[in-house]
Amino acid sequence: MRADASRNRERIVAAAREAFVEYGAEVTLDQIARRAGVGNATIYRHFADRPELFRQVMLAVIDRVVELAESALAEEPDAFEALRRFVHGAADERIGALCLIVSDGCERIAAELTDKRVRLERAVQAIVDRARDAGLLRPDVTPGDIMIALPKLTRPLPDTGCLNLDRFVDRHLELFLDGLRAPARSILPGAGATFEDLQRHRTTTTTPVA
Template identity: 55%
Template sequence: MAATGTTAPRGTVPPRRADAVRNRERIVAAAGQAFARYGSDASLDDIARRAGVGNATLYRHFPDRETLAHEVVLAVVERITDRARAALAECGPSGGGDDPFEALHRFVTGAAQERVGALCPMLDADFDSEEPRLLAARRRLEGAVGELLDRARRAGRLRADADTGDLLMAVGQLTRPLPGADCARLERFSGRQLQIYLDGLRAPAESRLPGRAATLEALRRED
């Protein structure tokens, strides 16, 4: 007789319950806020409290701090990628629609809200930046940002000597708190710094940048 009921076929992974998915999302969001403010040493007990879950629930989803840190960074990268793709949609498939530089401007200011620079201290020697999901997400981000820059450049609105690595590195540095300053204080001034940087990206350029463009390949080269 054929089996009945709702048991998943052997070899398949049953879908997560909706409440488990919500708990996981809340934990990742709370951890992102805590890591951005207190660094990688943020209390896991505090993260569970912020997420409105018990410690056992946190550890059921994330057995150690490293696993949670990877999930936070992955979530931030994916959100920034979504912002880049939204900006691409705003300036049309080939640079039409909105001014490509204004779309780039909205992307940069939106990406800064993710406070990616505040997470940089977590990316130490023990952080696996080549973890497959994170590596794939990073490539999607770089592709979307590279296309956004290309459209602004083709429209004559972006200086010719700036590259993807220049932009991503600047967003990271300009959203990284100074020693002794927390993120809340940083946000009062980061908009000014980002605007100064964006004005420097506009074409025609009023200066010549020293050295070579920070391409993604150059940033990854070890020599």
């Protein structure tokens, strides 16, 4: 792909992610084209239809989340800061808002994400283990608990503007992180979620991430 065509493609994917988060499933290709600063014809040169564009958005988002987990684990000397960096960075991708948009391509996305899912699970498990071993994370929290909570904390409320709520996300994430710290001040009911639980969920739904 020529350099200018590659830049256009990247701009379209970035603009589409923002538009899907802001407007949800109703966003039009016209809105995405305007945001990217390209014409509709340019979008169709790169993407056959809207489901294909959404698929590429999700693949790009998951790529960044995987890289974020691995870099937080490798670069942060403080175990809990590695967890905080991952949680805030993953939340910035607004996975919860994107997961609300269910398309015919989701099953295909899930199949393409197998290697990325393994890398993500391995990195998040290591982050959690490291924080727990350091005595900074309560022992009854599992990596699955974190992977379930993240989309919920970034999911827009019905009939509200997504971007208007964005200013509260970091605030609520800090409340969530405080609840993860050791020593625990309560007893959690039930058992923590496992990655196997999340895999069973994926086999019964078309949502590509937990």
